[in-house]
Structures are given as C-alpha cells and as structure tokens.
Amino acid sequence: MLDDIEEKVINNERLTPEDADFLYHHPNPLDLAALADTVRRRKNPDPVVTYNVGRNINYTNICWVKCSFCNFYAAPGDEGGYVLPEQQIFDKIDELIAVGGDFEDGSELLLQGGLNPKLKIEYFEKLFQAIVRRYPQAYLHALSATEILYIAHISQLTIEETLIRLRKAGLQSIPGAGAEILSDRVRDEIAYRKDTTEEWLEVHETAHQLGMNTTATMMYGSLETISERIQHLTHIRDVQDRAMSRGGRFTAFITWSFQPDGTELAESRWKGPKATGMEYLRNAAISRVYLDNIQNIQASYVTQGAKIAQVSLAYGVNDFGSTMMEENVVSAAGTMHLMPLTEIQRLIREAGYEPKRRNTRYELVS
Template identity: 35%
Template structure:
C-alpha cells in the first residue's frame, strides 16, 4: 500500500462511522460545549469507537495520562430503610424485622474501621439505609470517633437522601445537618441517591424518594458550605436516552453554579434480588459492556466542567473499568473494602481489590497510577511501581469476609408489585 493510500485509510478509520457524529467530532476537537441534541446523538449512536475516542480526547485534555484511585474502605452502618418497599431497584434495604436486617453499634463500626490501621486507607465511604430510629447524634458520634481513631483518614459520608431524612426526623434544616456533619469531621458527600432525575422514571423505581430537584438542592447547600461532593446517574433500568441526557445536563447546570462536584460516576443497575428486576424479567447483568463504556464517554463529553469521571469497578467489573480508562475515565475508584450495596444486587465482582491489582490495571491501560485522597489531593504517583507489593487482606469484625445475605424475591413479601414494563424498557435498550 502506498503512503498516500495508507494515510487515507488511517483517516477513514479515525473518522466517525456514524455520519450523525461528524459535527460532534468537530465540536469536541474545537473544545466547544455539547448540546442536548449532541448528547442524544451520542447515546443513540452505535459508533462506540468514535464515542470512546472523543471521550478519551476530552479526558486527556484535562487529566493527561493520570488515573486516580483511592485506598478506601466502605462502611454501611445499617441496611434498615423506611423506603424498603418503594425503592424497587434496591437489593440492599431491609425492614427492621426482615431477615438479613442489621444495624451496627458504634463499637462494631469502629472495629470494622480498624482495618485502616494495617492498610493504607485514606478514605472512609459511609452510606446506609434510612433507619427510622437512628438519630443524627449516632452519626455525629460515629464521625467523631472515626476521626479520633484515624485522624489521617478522610470521611466521605451520607447521601443527599440520608441528609434530608435526618433533617426531617430531627426537625432541622438540611443546612444545619450539613454543618453538624462538617464539624464532626465529614470532608465530602458521596453522590448516591440521584438515580435518574426524570419524574416518570422515579415514579416507577423510587416514588417516595427525594425528587431530582431536592437531591440537587442538598448538594447545592453542601457546596455553599464548602463541602464538595460527587454526583451519579443510575442507568440500565427504565430510563430513556432523553432521561439520561437531561440528568447529565442538570448536573452540569449545578456545576456551572457552584463548582462543587469533584467527580461524576455512572452507576450500572443490577436486577437481582429486587422487585424491579423481577418485573423486568431480568437477572444477572442488566447492562452491556458497550452501554457501560458509552455512559463513561458521554458523561465525560457532556460534563466538561466536572474535573473527574470515575468508573465503579464493583458494578461493571475491573476489566470493563480498565477499558473505560481509554473512553474518558480518569478514576478507577479504589480498593473498596468491603462493598455490600451492589453485591446484594448480584454483583459477581470481588469485595475488594489489592493495592497492586489497582495499579496493574491502570498501568495495563498505558496510564500513570496516582493515589489520591477524598478531595483528589495527590498522595503518591506510581511512575515506577514494583509488582508484588500487595495490600494485606483486611480483617473485619466478622472475620476475613462479610457474608452477603441475598433477600428473597418480591413474592409474598408485601413489597410494591410492579406492572409489566415493556414500554419503559424499550427506551433503555
């Protein structure tokens, strides 16, 4: 093949296979902000490689070859939740007397956190259910106790839904709850509970939860107090492509206003052990690898004002997450000791990854591993990592592993029964 022919073939391969993406390619190359129509074109397109190339370009402009990760530990103090029968996509929650329900005492939480003494933990990620009897004082004492025992570990705690719940039962404002959390040692908020902001989708999957506007309002209040946060979108259930784009644009608008979001995390729905999965007739993995990668790339392209995009490997597998590092993602989450919420929904991924496994996944993608804390301050850059420096397996209060007790399916449990959702599902494919 002549040089001119070879160059022409390369240009053809690098150009968009889907003509609808050609103007978007030009916009991204010029660094222009994408529109709602652009977002819809990206989600509806099957030209995954072009979408991934654009996401990678947008990420490299902002983050170069750096990929962040955290030595973090997940703590779920309780799975008892007043929304148990209405958040039909959730497999984690239990009613107080339901089999598998638990609530940790503070001493049990502190014992679980003690794994941080023997491991390079930099962040506690604390979320749980909306327990009807756990008051704000329980959480504040927990945060203070953790900071006293682990002064160098940052605390990222309580979703917007949990914050609003505590404000309601304590007859306080959201701002007052956030101020108390900050004074007790909370560094940032996680991004969970957003699901998808579409009122129609929320009416099906979580009709008693905070509305999208209420979720945004909690994060707006946090940002106003100097508490940064993450943001998320749950995809792969009953949402439409329009729902996805509108959700991302709402996040972008708040970021324009406050600048308080640190990272965006697309979260893949898991259908096992919940009512929604039963109504949809789904088991196993609800999303495809292509959709997982597309959500990473489109998130990076539409949310150009949010510094980081994280792939949550417990939901999509470490290997999809590794590929995602070339689709616009610059954060591989972390060691995640021990994750329960998505494993209750049937996630077959490990409960944790060792330190060197994270580093090798990043290096295998041709990227530079950078350990961070909860605020994306650099702890260490691994330019010359020597394999084999494995992090010891943490020992929690129940022994070397935590048992996952999958709850029963919907039949006979008094949960909210859903109609056949074929028309809604069509929009999510």
C-alpha cells in the same frame, strides 16, 4: 452531525442535549472513545490514572424506603436488620489501616446506609466525633443526599442546619449515591418513596454553598429513556455551573448500570435486557464529553468488573475509584468485583497509564 460534534469537542465548546442524543444512537463506539479521550487529555493531560485506598462501611441496612431496585435493605423490624456497634466500625477502620490505609496519605472512609427511622442527627454526630477522636486524620466521605434529607426530616432541621452540624462533627464531603436517574417520572416508578430530583440536587447545591465537595452518580438501565439520561446529565452540569462560583463542587462523576438479580423491579415491571459492557462504555464516554465542567470520571469496577473498567480508561475515565474493601449494596443484587490494590495498579499500568494514589479531594499523595 458527528463532524459538527467533533469540531465542538476539539474547540472546547459545550454539547447540546441533541448532540448527546446523537452520540447515544451513534453506531461506532470507537468514535465515542476518540471524543472522550480528547476531553480526558485536555482535562487531565498526564498519563496517570488515580485511585484511592479507602474503605466502605455500611453502618446500617435498615431502611423504610424499599426502593424496588435495591436488595440491600431490611425493612424496620425485619430479621437481618442491623446497626453496626461503634466498636465494629472501629474494627473495620483498623482493617483498612492493616492493609495499607493511611489517613495521612489520603485514605477515605465512605460511610453509607439505609434510611433508619431510629437514627437522628445525634447518632451521626456521636459516631463521627468518635471516629475523628480515635483517628484524627480520618477523611469522612459519608451520607448520600437521600440520607441527609431524611436525617434533616426526622431531626426537624433544614438541610443547611443538618450539613453544618454534621460537618462540625467531622463530615468532610458527600458521595453522590441516591441519584439513580434524576427524573421524577423514573423515580416515581423505581423508588416512589425516595426524594425528588429537586430535593437531591438541593442537598448538593447546599453543600457546595457551604464549601463542601460532593460527587455525582447515575444508575442507568432501569426504566429510563435515553432522553431521561440526558436530562440527568444536564441537571448535574447545571448544578456544577453554579458551583463554580461557590466553595464546593462535584469532584467526580460515576455511572453504573442497574444490577437486577433478585430485585423486586426485575421481578415486576423491568423487562430487561441487562445493560452490556458496551453500553457502560458508551455512558462513560458521553458523560466525559457532555459534563465539560467535571474534572474526573470514575470507573465502576465493582459493577462492571475489572476488564470493562480497564477498557473504560480509553473511554474518558481517568480514575479507578477506591479499594472499597467491602461492598454490600450491588453484591446483594448478585454483582461483586472487589479486588486488591495490586490488581488495580496492574490494570492501570497494562492500559498504558501510571497508577497514582489520591485523596478524596483528588490531590495526588505519596
């Protein structure tokens, strides 16, 4: 069976869910690396690994959804809940500029937060407009599908109306957070108040129809089966097939493992074990070969650490993600691997690739 899959990969033929299942159970990870590298070299032939100089800003941690795998949120009314004042958001943007962020050179602002019942669409319109007024070149990569659905709901708007208004205010593309595993069985178990698979996909499809790019993610290692991981990848691949005739698309796919420390899920139904580095590499490689219509596979050094992220460059990964500067979500579950740009560049170079800076559209910049 491996020979058949190899032949398909070499001939650029699409893999079936059964092929993916075989690869998930195949004992030799080096075979997976070879397959993933074949696809990586076809899709991105230059010996280059890209990165973005950008900043993550979590504008609020207040969230009523209380996902059992999340340690980041504060429930409405809880001590410790915050909404960042506008000036503090500006200060964070100024910190990005002070360390070499340059919006003319494609630096990205990633704004994400909880589902805060007090923040309707007017809050985001005002915030985005204020950022764009002060930093006219700023690229706003902001708000997961989950946030957009909730903003639409409490503002009594459709998804399309919400996206059109947010885009008019300055939103340019949408990050892929909130996907976890796109299976309603798993979503009901780990985050039953959250959006459904269909709703999450609908936000991305609507954005693509409006000409906006988005990214896609997968958080594995909670309560899902291998077949549910493959179902997740198939959903992403199907949406991307339809996006090909539209203006927007998924620009990248990023996978990471459930970070259990201190989470309600780890203290209740999840029995472990914690996903290993090799499992991450397996997921990255299978994503690379199965998602034949997605150009970029991004490393998750924040969750996997520098060394595994570096090794993932041999498992189909061609992008190192963003410098981030700040991370509050997985760090709340005990994981935190931020690093300076020079270290990202060194890791890429020592893996045999040339580090190159890119913008959020994955275009190389100076």
